[in-house]
Amino acid sequence: MLLSRFWPVFVTLVTVSAVKVNPLPAPRNISWTGSGPKNLAGFVTLRATQDTNDSILANGWDRAWKTIVSLQWVPAATEAPFPSFQPFPTDTAGLSKRAKRALSSIQYVDVAVSDIDADLQHGVDESYTLEVTDDSCSVVIQAPTVWGALHAFTTLQQLIISDGQGGLIIEQSVKIQDAPLYPYRGIMVDTGRNFISINKIYEQLDGMSLSKLNVLHWHMDDSQSWPMQIDAYPEMILDAYSSREIFSHTDMRNVVAYARARGIRVIPEVDMPGHSAAGWKQVDPEMVTCVDSWWSNDDWALHTAVEPVPGQMDIIYNGTYDVVRNVYNELSDIFPDHWFHVGADELQPNCYNFSRYVTEWFAEDPSRTYNDLAQYWVDHAVPIFQNYSSSRQLIMWEDIVLSTEHAHDVPKNIVMQNWNNGLEYISKLTELGYDVIVSSSDFMYLDCGLGGFVTNDPRYDVMSNPDASTPNFNYGGNGGSWCAPYKTWQRIYDYDFTTNLTDAQAKHIVGAAAPLWSEQVDDVTVSSHFWPRAAALAELVWSGNRDEEGNKRTTWMTQRILNFREYLVANGVQATALVPKYCLQHPHTCDLYRNQSVVQ
Ligand SMILES: *[C@@H]1O[C@H](CO)[C@@H](O)[C@H](O)[C@H]1NC(C)=O
Ligand SMILES: *[C@@H]1O[C@H](CO)[C@@H](O)[C@H](O)[C@H]1NC(C)=O
Ligand SMILES: *[C@@H]1O[C@H](CO)[C@@H](O)[C@H](O)[C@H]1NC(C)=O
Ligand SMILES: *[C@@H]1O[C@H](CO)[C@@H](O)[C@H](O)[C@H]1NC(C)=O
Ligand SMILES: *[C@@H]1O[C@H](CO)[C@@H](O)[C@H](O)[C@H]1NC(C)=O
Numbered sequence: 009m010l011l012s013r014f015w016p017v018f019v020t021l022v023t024v025s026a027v028k029v030n031p032l033p034a035p036r037n038i039s040w041t042g043s044g045p046k047n048l049a050g051f052v053t054l055r056a057t058q059d060t061n062d063s064i065l066a067n068g069w070d071r072a073w074k075t076i077v078s079l080q081w082v083p084a085a086t087e088a089p090f091p092s093f094q095p096f097p098t099d100t101a102g103l104s105k106r107a108k109r110a111l112s113s114i115q116y117v118d119v120a121v122s123d124i125d126a127d128l129q130h131g132v133d134e135s136y137t138l139e140v141t142d143d144s145c146s147v148v149i150q151a152p153t154v155w156g157a158l159h160a161f162t163t164l165q166q167l168i169i170s171d172g173q174g175g176l177i178i179e180q181s182v183k184i185q186d187a188p189l190y191p192y193r194g195i196m197v198d199t200g201r202n203f204i205s206i207n208k209i210y211e212q213l214d215g216m217s218l219s220k221l222n223v224l225h226w227h228m229d230d231s232q233s234w235p236m237q238i239d240a241y242p243e244m245i246l247d248a249y250s251s252r253e254i255f256s257h258t259d260m261r262n263v264v265a266y267a268r269a270r271g272i273r274v275i276p277e278v279d280m281p282g283h284s285a286a287g288w289k290q291v292d293p294e295m296v297t298c299v300d301s302w303w304s305n306d307d308w309a310l311h312t313a314v315e316p317v318p319g320q321m322d323i324i325y326n327g328t329y330d331v332v333r334n335v336y337n338e339l340s341d342i343f344p345d346h347w348f349h350v351g352a353d354e355l356q357p358n359c360y361n362f363s364r365y366v367t368e369w370f371a372e373d374p375s376r377t378y379n380d381l382a383q384y385w386v387d388h389a390v391p392i393f394q395n396y397s398s399s400r401q402l403i404m405w406e407d408i409v410l411s412t413e414h415a416h417d418v419p420k421n422i423v424m425q426n427w428n429n430g431l432e433y434i435s436k437l438t439e440l441g442y443d444v445i446v447s448s449s450d451f452m453y454l455d456c457g458l459g460g461f462v463t464n465d466p467r468y469d470v471m472s473n474p475d476a477s478t479p480n481f482n483y484g485g486n487g488g489s490w491c492a493p494y495k496t497w498q499r500i501y502d503y504d505f506t507t508n509l510t511d512a513q514a515k516h517i518v519g520a521a522a523p524l525w526s527e528q529v530d531d532v533t534v535s536s537h538f539w540p541r542a543a544a545l546a547e548l549v550w551s552g553n554r555d556e557e558g559n560k561r562t563t564w565m566t567q568r569i570l571n572f573r574e575y576l577v578a579n580g581v582q583a584t585a586l587v588p589k590y591c592l593q594h595p596h597t598c599d600l601y602r603n604q605s606v607v608q
């Protein structure tokens with residue numbers, strides 16, 4: 009409320025025909041008649057035909073309304089082009105007009121959900137319609153499921169703004185028909201390389217809910233640390249970074265509940281059989297191999313890992329599968345999503361030279377290859393994973409099918425997460441008949457461009473470029489980041505990941521997720537790496553990057569994402585700045601080209 013005293017000053021500076029605000033992600037279809045602003049009552053009541061027994065709708069509207077009232081939001085960036093710096097029309101029309109406006113002010117949000125029991129699982133209908141008409145005192149929302157209705161709330165809370173005089177307004181009339189292009193819209197958080205606290209995970213979920221992302225892919229552990237409490241093997245958390253850097257069962261269930269309340273699924277990933285050392289080695293040292301080897305990037309022929317520290321599951325040792333089954337089943341009981349990510353990336357052959365079981369297995373039959381070994385894993389582990397329930401859906405990284413060391417025969421019902429070679433691998437996987445989650449590192453890896461994290465690196469010890477025509481590590485090179493450079497929001501937003509796919513191939517794309525590997529990220533910077541870039545992905549997979557004529561709308565997205573960044577910060581999500589604030593306040597002044605069609 010204190011803030012509202014300052015808004016009138018701001019309002020006269022910057023606004024506004026921007027009552028017609030520009031929510032992110034842009035709805036599939038939004039139409040306005042332009043009859044001007046309509047007032048809101050001091051309290052807007054939810055009237056829902058029914059609610060879930062855990063009050064998804066009531067809690068969702070409560071959150072939205074509290075945000076609307078406490079933020080008294082004024083769009084930070086107006087939709088371009090915008091005509092003039094007009095202040096809001098002041099209400100000089102006298103009592104009769106005042107009375108009229110009060111009469112028709114918005115007092116209710118009427119929500120009708122047709123299938124109240126629809127569970128939050130892959131493919132659930134997330135569509136909604138939202139309508140505010142000139143003569144109605146209600147916002148009318150219709151949605152097949154509560155999950156669609158939640159999306160309507162996050163749109164509505166962006167449409168309702170301050171009138172600059174202590175009141176709230178919404179532009180009338182407005183009609184929205186909205187639904188996502190893709191059912192899988194995610195970000196990936198990595199709590200294995202560095203710990204990320206529960207509160208910071210909640211912060212990501214807040215940003216996701218506002219941008220309608222619906223999957224948190226949680227890469228929980230890695231070779232470096234094991235943060236999850238496992239009752240079957242309490243010793244596993246001896247490999248957490250500290251006794252404070254642990255996820256108890258309650259913590260994990262709380263994340264699931266917090267996410268569910270916002271329409272977000274949580275899909276856990278336990279990366280196996282690669283990237284495995286911490287935790288497992290406490291249970292049975294024989295089930296992991298090469299854990300104490302030198303990772304050997306400096307003598308590449310001997311390397312046992314692509315980053316420190318090494319460790320992979322022993323695929324031939326029988327005991328491995330008992331531990332895997334128990335851990336996997338315990339975690340499956342905690343995460344209600346039908347989908348579970350079981351890793352399967354980056355197997356390093358040399359690691360297995362440290363395993364007695366594997367070397368003997370190779371010696372038994374000299375025709376055996378590492379591909380046979382990968383197949384052994386698939387044949388022995390997948391039945392365990394699949395066995396958890398008949399509705400279980402597995403995800404694996406594409407490596408198990410496409411890398412040099414790959415299995416021969418991976419069931420086609422496993423969803424592949426793509427990360428290498430952009431369009432080429434998307435095309436290969438969909439051609440083979442796999443459903444695909446797009447996470448192409450050249451476009452969507454949010455950790456790229458930070459330089460190398462491995463220490464003792466002489467390549468940084470270069471004072472000048474001895475020869476300008478031969479780039480080195482520091483001059484014209486990649487600066488030590490394998491996937492350099494940094495992926496800007498425009499890089500993400502402009503990614504046409506269905507380019508050149510046949511219709512049959514394109515149908516295999518279930519969506520996209522932006523990973524943030526956490527070697528150089530923890531609570532301090534996790535939010536600024538995700539946001540607002542994840543919002544560019546969010547719109548790409550919700551309503552796409554093109555307008556009705558099929559032209560790229562990146563230029564139009566600019567003001568939307570600049571406003572949304574301010575909105576995230578106002579909502580407590582520590583999103584990084586994208587431009588000097590001047591660019592946000594003066595649309596198009598910071599465009600690279602005057603020609604607005606240059607991005608195609
Ligand atoms: C968008 O909605 C308006 C109003 O309901 C309708 O007239 C128009 O045809 C819709 N446009 C598209 C592309 O669906
Ligand atoms: C909702 O009700 C169903 C059926 O009674 C029950 O199985 C479920 O646990 C309840 N959910 C919550 C969150 O209370
Ligand atoms: C590991 O073992 C394989 C199979 O015996 C062999 O071809 C390879 O050279 C070994 N790697 C190293 C680094 O010794
Ligand atoms: C694993 O178990 C199978 C049968 O249960 C047995 O034939 C095999 O020798 C065992 N392998 C190892 C490496 O212990
Ligand atoms: C699958 O589960 C059943 C019963 O729960 C069990 O008997 C069977 O051994 C399991 N199979 C695998 C491969 O884990």
Ligand SMILES: *[C@@H]1O[C@H](CO)[C@@H](O)[C@H](O)[C@H]1NC(C)=O
Nearest residue numbers: 430431432504506507508509
């Ligand atoms: C798509 O296919 C066309 C025609 O074969 C080709 O010219 C173009 O380079 C392809 N685009 C990409 C991005 O591969």
Ligand SMILES: *[C@@H]1O[C@H](CO)[C@@H](O)[C@H](O)[C@H]1NC(C)=O
Nearest residue numbers: 601602603604605606607608
């Ligand atoms: C703007 O850029 C587009 C794409 O490069 C081009 O087709 C068009 O001719 C340009 N318009 C002008 C006025 O230069």
